Amino acid sequence: MACRLDIEIQSRKLLKPSASTPDNLRRLKLSLFDQLALRTYIPVLFNYLPSSSSTSYDDELEKSLAETLTKFYPFAGRFAKDIDPFSIDCNDEGVEYVQTKVNADDLAQFLRGQAHNDSESSLIDLLPIKDVEPSSPSSPLFGVQVNVFNNGGVTIGIQISHIVADAFTMATFVNEWAHTCLTGRTVSNNPGFGQLSLLFPAKVLQFPSPSPDLNTNTTTTGPNYKIVTRRFVFDALAIENLRKTIKDNDMMMKQPSRVVVIMSLMWKVLTHISSAKNNGNSRDSSLGFPINMRGKLSCTAPSLEHALGNYGMMGIADRKARRKDDELNDFVKLVGNTIWNTCEAIGKAESVDDISSLAFNNHIKGVEKLLQEDKMDVYGTTSWCKLPWYEADFGWGKPFWVSPVGLNLIEGAILMDTKDGNGVQLTICLKEKNMTEFEKHLHIFSSTPILG
Known part of the structure; x- marks a missing residue:
């Protein structure tokens, strides 16, 4: 039986963009490609070695994330199924933001001591969003968990709804966030939200029946x-x-x-x-x-x-x-x-x-x-x-x-x-x-x- 990571949550909040989304951007139409995406979260871990500057990360990370969200404003919104099933309500409700202290020396050493079969469950604990329906109007579209190990190493766990982002979009966001945190300046160009939905709007589609459950991560037990x-x-x-x-x-x-x-x-x-x-x-x-x-x-x-x-x-x-x-x-x-x-x-x-x-x-x-x-x-x-x-x-x-x-x-x-x-x-x-x-x-x- 694997020993789970001992994680102590320091804070949990809904982090809002540093500036309100303008009224003309409050509704983001989904594209056909968004519509065909899996109803799940894309999870990824960024693992950093300890350094002298990683001990004072809290304020800079949070501030730069809030600033970056003003450009990536759909991430802080919610599905607007009660109004339009093919759109995001960019209402600045916020993203899940969690800060933790991990009572382990460092991630690599911890995983080396685990049974090969059980290490994935420990890694999942480093993610912020758990036990929620990915496509529910009340669920966050984006989450960040900042995990700090005893030696000062940092693991940033990120999850984003696949309906609003693919891997290219996630990588673009993370690098803009990192750039803002590192330099104190946002990237000058504006992200291209809304381009795809203008050309390829979502629509009512007819799928084969019975349709396999492509939008959940549940599996048959046994x-x-x-x-x-x-x-x-x-x-x-x-x-x-x-x-x-x-x-x-x-x-x-x-x-x-x-x-x-x-x-x-x-x-x-x-x-x-x-x-x-x-x-x-x-x-x-x-x-x-x-x-x-x-x-x-x-x-x-x-x-x-x-x-x-x-x-x-x-x-x-x-x-x-x-x-x-x-x-x-x-x-x-x-x-x-x-x-x-x-x-x-x-x-x-x-x-x-x-x-x-x-x-x-x-x-x-x-x-x-x-x-x-x-x-x-x-x-x-x-x-x-x-x-x-x-x-x-x-x-x-x-x-x-x-x-x-x-x-x-x-x-x-x-x-x-x-x-x-x-x-x-x-x-x-x-x-x-x-x-x-x-x-x-x-x-x-x-x-x-x-x-x-």
């Missing part, structure tokens, strides 16, 4: 459905060695990226596990992943490279059942070509209506596959790579480790850059029995587990 999380790191050398095993073929993306290689490897291992469970008989399999659309559109006049909110389209790679396991090369081809084909379709779209239809149709395709989980395997993953997670310096240096936490997803994974920018951290959530088998295959790809 030993076969316990969800566990592991993290594995692939350094630059491990990724290069994997690339060397990929043969030349007719893949449209000739040089597979780090993300394509690791996503493909994960999919290969999971299909092998599925085949072994079915006496060597493989099943049809799909891997779904969002593709960031910023900078990919040619049919719209305004630049959307910095648009905030959700702006990703689902890509789905399909693999038919085989008599034998495919090579990594085959999975790389499936994933790479899916990305290439989806981006080509986005670039060739002649109107925003074409983009909306493509996004919705791809989403429905994913839903329909989930409805067939008794007949096929469906996996989901997403990449947070190439985002400036490790640039967030609040005044006591850049983080030594950034990671998602507490995802509770079935057969899902998130990829992030390692601190040096050359490797990939794979955070994967699987049913417990599947995870046991997944770890047995570590020798295939020479990765190492880290911090939980």
Whole structure:
């Protein structure tokens, strides 16, 4: 049994923006992409080593957060379902802001002393929002928990409703907050809220019935459905060695990226596990992943490279059942070509209506596959790579480790850059029995587990 972190809450409040949101910005319409996002919180931890300046962080962090919220004003609002189900009431009600004292020397030492199976529950305790309905009109859209360890190390736990932000938006916010805290000045440019909803407004949509419950983190109880999380790191050398095993073929993306290689490897291992469970008989399999659309559109006049909110389209790679396991090369081809084909379709779209239809149709395709989980395997993953997670310096240096936490997803994974920018951290959530088998295959790809 794991020993939980001994956390003492010093303060908890609803922190409001330092200036009121203007009346003309009080209602933020949601976009189609916001509408299709999961009704859940995106959780991430920023972990900092102790420094002389981290002992006097309280006032600066809180003040700079309030100032940053004046620009990211929807985060301090609430869902306005009683008025308009497709909008945010930017009423400055506030974000959840918690300050704690952690009675442990430091995070890394604590986790090294924990049983590998139990460390995730300790990390979840470092997050601010618990036991609330993510899409309730009364629930906060954003939360911050500042955890200070005995040695002065700091872990900032952040959660944001996926309906108002994707990973790009969260990374943008955290870096603007850090910049304001470090320099005392806000970033001059204004964030692009509202751009996407003007072009791609939310609308009444018809989904397949019965629709799977895509918007909660609940799972069936019982030993076969316990969800566990592991993290594995692939350094630059491990990724290069994997690339060397990929043969030349007719893949449209000739040089597979780090993300394509690791996503493909994960999919290969999971299909092998599925085949072994079915006496060597493989099943049809799909891997779904969002593709960031910023900078990919040619049919719209305004630049959307910095648009905030959700702006990703689902890509789905399909693999038919085989008599034998495919090579990594085959999975790389499936994933790479899916990305290439989806981006080509986005670039060739002649109107925003074409983009909306493509996004919705791809989403429905994913839903329909989930409805067939008794007949096929469906996996989901997403990449947070190439985002400036490790640039967030609040005044006591850049983080030594950034990671998602507490995802509770079935057969899902998130990829992030390692601190040096050359490797990939794979955070994967699987049913417990599947995870046991997944770890047995570590020798295939020479990765190492880290911090939980």
